[in-house]
Structures are given as C-alpha cells and as structure tokens.
Amino acid sequence: MKGSAMPQSLSKMVVHLTFSTKDRRPLITSEIREELRAYLGGTLRDMDCPSLVIGAVADHVHILFVLSRKHSLAEVVEEIKKTSSKWIKGRGEALGEFYWQRGYGAFSVSQSKIEDTKAYIASQEEHHREVSFQDDFRAFLVRHEIDFDERYVWD
DSSP states (O other): OOTTOOOOOOOOEEEEEEEEBGGGOOOOOHHHHHHHHHHHHHHHHHTTOOEEEEEEETTEEEEEEEEOTTSOHHHHHHHHHHHHHHHHHTTOGGGTTOOBOSOOEEEEOOGGGHHHHHHHHHTHHHHTTTSOHHHHHHHHHHHTTOOOOGGGTOO
C-alpha cells in the first residue's frame, strides 16, 4: 500500500433473527402488524442495521437485516425487543401485559440465500398454517447445527 491510507475494516453480516411472544401468545394482531414492522425497521435503521424484510404473525417475528459493525448482535436484539415491547404495550389495554420471549434465534445468511430467505419470511402466514413455530424453529437449529436443550428453548 502506498501513501498514508488507513486500512479499511469491511464486513457484511446478514442475520435472520426470529423470536416469539412470551408463551407464544397470539398477541400480534393484524391491526398492529404493519405498524410493528415499520417500528422494528425504524429501530434497526437508527442502529445502522438496515432491514431487508420483516415478517410478523400472531405469535412471532422474523427479521432479515444487515448487522452494523457498530453494534453486537446481542445489543441489537436487546434494543429492538425492549423498545418494541414498550411500543406494543402502548397500543391498548389488551396489550398491557405484552412480553417477548427471553431468548431468540439468530442465523447467518449467505449472500446467495438472501432472496430465498426474503421469500420465506414474506410467506410466514401461509407457512405457519402447516408448520408450527416450534417445529420450524427446531428445524432451523438442526439445519444450522446449533446444539440445544429443549427444556430451555421455550418460555
């Protein structure tokens, strides 16, 4: 390298994040889904983590986003769960006891699989007519070779 140019740190980490409502309660109603997607997208944008697609069904969300170099995955998850939970609770009395589950699933997505993942997230309502969130999540863990203990996956 010539001159005094500083070396760059370059990365692109695409993450498929999913988490459910506490006890998988069906609290994400059709009335708030679109607003919730927008809220989550805005929170991610504020953290320099652009969302590629966000899907929500009654009891869980899927988010595909690019992880910023400024934040760890754990920081991003904590922020979006904390702020969105507070936002949802403010949407009406029936949602006053809303909570997300404590855990989450986060899976790396290669550039060549981004479009497939977007399509999968966009088809969640149809997909979950046939496959439960629990079965789907277990399949993700197995496919990504993530060891887990069933006793501690759900809350």
